[in-house]
Amino acid sequence: MYFLNSNVQTGWVEVIAGCMFAGKTEEFICRLVRFSYAKFEIQVFKPTLDFRCNENQVVSHSKKAVEATSVNNSDELLVKLKPTTNVVGIDEVQFFDNNIVKVADYLADKRMVVVVNGLDKDFRGEPFLNVEQLMTRADEVKKLHAICVKCGNLANMTQRLINGKPANYCDQIVLIGEKDKYEARCRHCHEVTY
Ligand SMILES: [Zn+2]
Numbered sequence: 001m002y003f004l005n006s007n008v009q010t011g012w013v014e015v016i017a018g019c020m021f022a023g024k025t026e027e028f029i030c031r032l033v034r035f036s037y038a039k040f041e042i043q044v045f046k047p048t049l050d051f052r053c054n055e056n057q058v059v060s061h062s063k064k065a066v067e068a069t070s071v072n073n074s075d076e077l078l079v080k081l082k083p084t085t086n087v088v089g090i091d092e093v094q095f096f097d098n099n100i101v102k103v104a105d106y107l108a109d110k111r112m113v114v115v116v117n118g119l120d121k122d123f124r125g126e127p128f129l130n131v132e133q134l135m136t137r138a139d140e141v142k143k144l145h146a147i148c149v150k151c152g153n154l155a156n157m158t159q160r161l162i163n164g165k166p167a168n169y170c171d172q173i174v175l176i177g178e179k180d181k182y183e184a185r186c187r188h189c190h191e192v193t194y
Contacts, residue, residue, distance in 0.1 A: 010086065011111035013104045015134050017120040018144035019158040021184040025060040027144060028091060028117040032066055035087045035113065044068040044089035045077050047096055058091045074099040086112060093118035094128035101133045108139070122173050123160030123182070124192050146184030155184035159191065166191035 014031070016024050032042050046058055048070040059065045066089070071077045074097055081088070088107050093100060093116045104114045118131045120143070135141050146155040160167035162180045169192050185191075 009111060010113055011108045012139035013108045013114045013116065013134070013137065014140040015138040016117045016142045016144065017131055017135055019119065019121065019146055019156055019184050020182050021146040022144035024117050024144050025058060026062060026064060027142065028089065028115060029058065029060055029064045029066050031115050032087065032089050040086040041084045042087045042089065043082060043085040044091060045071050046091040048072050049095055073097050074103045077103060088112050088114045090114065090116045093134065094131050096130060098130045100130055101137065104134060105137060119158065121158065123158050123167055124169050125157055125190065148186035148189050149183045150185055150189035153186035153188070155186050157185050157187060157190035159183045159185040166193050168193045
């Protein structure tokens with residue numbers, strides 16, 4: 001939808017970030033749906049390597065869902081962007097290439113609302129560089145926390161367990177088919193082996 005009143009000037013970047021089990025996807029979907037009530041045209045993108053759920057949807061833990069287009073990289077996102085889109089949702093942004101930072105700025109400069117969702121840190125507690133940069137450059141940042149499964153504190157870390165034991169710092173970030181498990185932990189209960 002295009003506003004008839006040309007004085008209306010949207011266009012910004014908002015980032016939702018945090019660890020796993022913090023309700024990020026729930027927040028992401030709520031924000032996008034809110035724009036659809038105001039008749040904005042929404043388009044949601046996710047990286048194709050997100051193998052965990054439906055290719056054509058983003059689904060929250062509580063089963064809320066929005067339609068999504070899977071893309072291989074930030075260039076493909078631009079190619080698949082419809083000319084009528086006003087609001088661009090980008091899910092699992094930590095798995096995009098670093099150019100996604102410039103793409104988000106570009107879209108906002110072109111008067112689009114860009115809602116970005118992603119993990120701010122990997123299981124080791126190291127920042128994903130593109131998310132770190134997006135959080136710095138964004139117009140608005142919402143950092144969400146989970147609850148530590150060990151002690152009940154606010155959790156800011158994603159604990160990775162492989163066969164029940166804390167993962168090693170040198171383990172690859174994305175391992176498909178590995179028997180691993182993730183849980184939310186606070187800084188005191190988070191463990192990484194070296
Ligand atoms: Zn804890």
